[in-house]
Amino acid sequence: MLLEMRNIAKSFAAGPVLHGVDFSVAAGEIHALIGHNGAGKSTLMKTLAGNFADYSGEILIEGRLSAFHTPAEALAQGVAIIYQDFALVPDMSVAANIALGREPKGPWPGLMPHRALRERSAREAASLGIDLPMDRPIRRLGVAAQQLTEIVRACSQDVRILIMDEPTARLAPAERAHLFAVMRRMGRERGVGIIYISHFLDEVRDIADRITIMRDGRVVETKAVAHYTVDDLAHLLVGHTDIVLDQRPGRRNAKQTQSGPPVLELDHLSVSGRPGVSLTLAAGEILGLAGLVGSGRTRLARAMVGDVVSNGTLRIDGRAITRRSPQRSAAAGLVMVPEDRKISGLALAASVEANMEVTALGKILSRYGIIRRRAQRQMVERLIGSFRIHPPVREKPVGTLSGGNAQKVLLARAVAARPRVMILDQPTAGVDIGAKAELHKLILLAAEEGATVVLISDDLDEILGLADRVVVMTAGSAGPPISRADLDRAKLLSAISRVSQTNIAGVDFPR
Template structure:
């Protein structure tokens, strides 16, 4: 056995989180670890990664009893972890991030052989079949490319056990398939044991050799993946059978009100170097933006709220937003939930309450510049209940929440502002099946209450389940909107592939 974790226990100030967990991985095995947000998956893996010196229990790697009290000790035993929230240096290049901590030595002390570093990093990426722009700073990459950079960095070290926390949450279907091929090759050719954490149960069923289900800090069951259906896994996650599976609600049934007037309008809105986009979204309408990673969806979204420089006209409720910036856009009634909650979305050191009120202070939570504290507490408590944020404590720092709960805080903050228009970029990435269904309902509700919604998602079923119309993008070019009634999953995937091939 490559790895055995026996009777692992870990407590925080609020109480115990892991209650005697047993977990194992064989060489070359892909072992999926699943559970709702807050089930203890990430805490167990951070224990393996040496992040907690105060755990109890036994960790055995290749027959050796190991005490892992620091990340350096874990890495020395061949353990690497790719977190859901990346640990990259934004201002360094892709090549420098891949080589971080193991840079090649120069001819003289203090000198960095940049050409050798770049060549080695490119070679390490090529061994995994991954092509990345080695000279580009990380901050200029999309989330998917950042994810691939993390994978190359982890795999370029002498790794025996690789932990991947939600690695496909922000990858398009083609990138997911590529990643799975890389994972299988690592196991088959190098004997690496992979621990795969994911909320995509169909992927778990397809990629994993074994599955362990956790709930409330305990292991519920471990068995061969082939013995489960997706329904079986979903029922084990929640402990009962009356569940809502990982499916978006059918908008044809959910939507009861007719669409209102145009609420969000783009008139030749263009990011530097790309053609202008013309698009209108009505009050109560959800328009999906589909496309491959790098197609320009997120850059267009950031241009809408003024986070990147753009030309052209943008109107909210008929009024042009000039000198666009995130603050002016929010004041006009346009808010965005960004894809990268760690860097551009949330203040991790601040409380749930402080994060939720950040956008709404200028609208629903203040009057003539005076903050209404009683109203503030009422709204925050209501959002915590509605979004089922755990733990339900408004003073809790967001940085201590699980990834899924942090995502719910981000969406709740947007809803708190009662916007006229919302841009949601990968709003359910990394969220468990129950929370995902809840977020879908809240998105539909926001549209039903009159908001115009632009939804960016790599989950084709999410796009098809929620959107009234779909726009396929490639290299910054937006195709004509397609009515939901004219699409199914095969047609949408074909449209994305066809447009991509035409652009190539």
Template sequence: MSTLLEMRDIRKGFAGVPVLRGVDFSLQAGEIHALVGHNGAGKSTLMKVLGGNYPDYEGEIRLAGEAIRLAAPREALARGIAIIYQDFSLVPDMTVAENIALGREPRGHFSGTVAHARLRERSRQEAERLGIALPMDVPVRRLGVGAQQLTEIVRACSQDVRILVMDEPTARLAPAERELLFATMRRMARERQVGIVYISHFLDEVCRLADRITIMRDGSVVETGAGSAYTVDSLAQLLVGHEIAAPASSAAPGEAAATDGMALEVRGLGVAGRPPADLAIRRGEIVGLAGLVGSGRTRFARALIGDVAGTGSVMVDGRALGRRTPERATRHGLVLVPEDRKAAGLALTASVEANVVASSLAKLLSTAGFVRPGSRPRLALDMIRRFAIRPPDRRKIVGKLSGGNAQKVLVARAVASRPKVMILDQPTAGVDIGAKAELHNQIRLAAREGAGILVISDDLDELLELSHRVVVMTAGALGGSYRPNELNRASLLAAISRVASDAQTGSENLPGMA
């Protein structure tokens, strides 16, 4: 393989704080090169330098032996460098087809017009070549996060790329969609000699896919080696710089939660014409909700808090929620941590303090409508210490934090409000192994403090590790309940697939279900 890309002694800082400290990185044509590291290690910053987002970098970049200076994203794209960022860059009110063709629209018969029929057909064909089916005429704001991710992938892959950078592309994909993506990546590398930079916190995927792996920590490269030379455990140790302690468990796998009484009782909750569902969660119990992308898990969660309309009743700690709105749900102690922290979760231009205390102002920090002096910073600092948010600065703008620390802020806001029930939708998507372990421990601690917790996750290992009980959803219906000690990753995946299959054939009962 020939050398496609060389980045030498790349340095970049913000406000005098170094983020990249002389990084060397190379990529061969036809290679999948994984770039891994803790949140804040500098991976995304390095790739944004390559993408032309940070023209004020120091160091040298060579593309196929030619020294280049990238001053804007358009320059990078013109040289065949395409990047799929962790935070989507789609235009919400444009259709899937229009987003895929953005910047490459076919001209119509008259000057200044677009050939919309040709655009739609070309976008459909580009998705079809990748084995991906998408609703071309639907605005992307109406898609789930998984479908938005697939739209980003099609848009990037449809261009004439020499280098493709994928930043956490599988964080919100279902297992079948991940396998489709991996096959597409291998085909692009082998047949088109595209060099692929793959950034992921899923270390098992990294070990499976990568020809080479570069590990970064604190803005520097720790080492680079052949993908076959690493295991998940060896990578994890290199990422954090020490052995990872075993997590403190809230209960042995499969045991019932210790606290008596119901935190959440849902009866006949139906959303958008889907069948009604019943669910009960005890105080101190962590229930995992598994299912395929599109199974209705997120809409079910949003209906619980009244963010979308739904039939049926919801009781929190023995009290009927009545007319459901997000504000009433929060006052009753029912909080949702949404899957899309950028669009629906955080105020990115506000401080860590403002975000952390947002759900607690009326409930915990105010007297007669006035916020008590000093209560806001005290609560914010308590949560910063509890969740190990870095940097430990309550005035830091959330949009400037790494993805893992931003996710900690989002979960900390929910915990700070002392919820009776906490719904976590993809709580560790896109965070590194260290931040993931910290978030898991905080979820367990919230359960020990008495909260009932519903965890929605595409990470099957996460569900098995965290949950006292796992339920499976398809087409908006809850089809089964398992104890984690009855399952492993393969059998849970089989159960999800079996529930989906049985739902299509009208079967109501599954063998082996509790």
């Protein structure tokens, strides 16, 4: 056996997180590790990757006892981890990120042989069948290309055990298929053992050889993938049957565009010389933006809140927002929940309370410049309860939460501002089926209370289950809105495939 973890236990100040967990991976195997947010998956993998030295139990690599006290020690033994929130340097090039920490030596101390670095990084990517723009800064790449950069960097370090935490959470179907092909090649040709963490149960069944289910810091069971259906896995994850296990959001009551004056109006809003987008949305309406990576959905959303330069007019309740910026947009009632919660969404070192209140301070939690502390505390406690954030502790640093709970904090922060318009970019990426169902209910509730919602998602079932109308985008151009009643999954997938022809890695166009 390539990897054996025996009776692993780990505790934090709040109490035990892992309770005697056994886990193993064979050479060339893809072993899926699944469980709700907070089940202990990430803690187990961080223990393997050397992030936690204060654990009990044994870790064996090819039968030899190994004790990792730092990530560097784990990496030296061939254990690499790709986190759900990327660990890339935004202002450095793709080539430099791939070579980070093992740059080639120049002829003189302090000199970097940039050409040799670039060529070596390109060769390492090509060996995995991956084509990336080596000279482009990471911040200018789409999420799919950033994911592939992380994979190349990990695999270029003689990795034998690769941990992949939610690698497809932000990838469109084409990118997912490409990633799975890369993973199978790594196992078949290199004998790499892959630990695959995902909340997409259908994907787990497609890619994995074995599956381990965790719940509350313990292993529920481990079996070959052939023993499970998606429904089997869903019931084992939940542990009881009083939760809706269908991963598709339930449709709300049939409802056409609401009457009354428009809340959000776009009049030929354009970015980077692309065609202008014109839309009109009513109070309580949910508009889905569908398209492949590179279609321009996120770029349009960032233009709407003033995060990128754009032309055209945007009006909230009939009033144009001039000289748009995120601050001016928020003041006018337009907020955005960004796709990348780590870089542009949350202050990870700050508390849950501090993150939640930031957009509500000016409008709701202060009077004449004085913060109302009691109202602040009550609002945060109400949101923690409504969004079922675990652990329910206001002072908890957001960086210590699971990915799903961090996403809940981000959505709660948007709701706290009582916006007229919410833009949600991949709001349920990387969360388990229970948390996803809760987030869907909260999105529908916000719409029922009058908020207009623009929903960007790669999950077609999410788009179809939540949206009143759907706009398909390609290369920055928006098609006409289509009523949800006129769409099903096959029709929407066909529309996206017909109008969107992008690079599979999503590197040629901004999102």
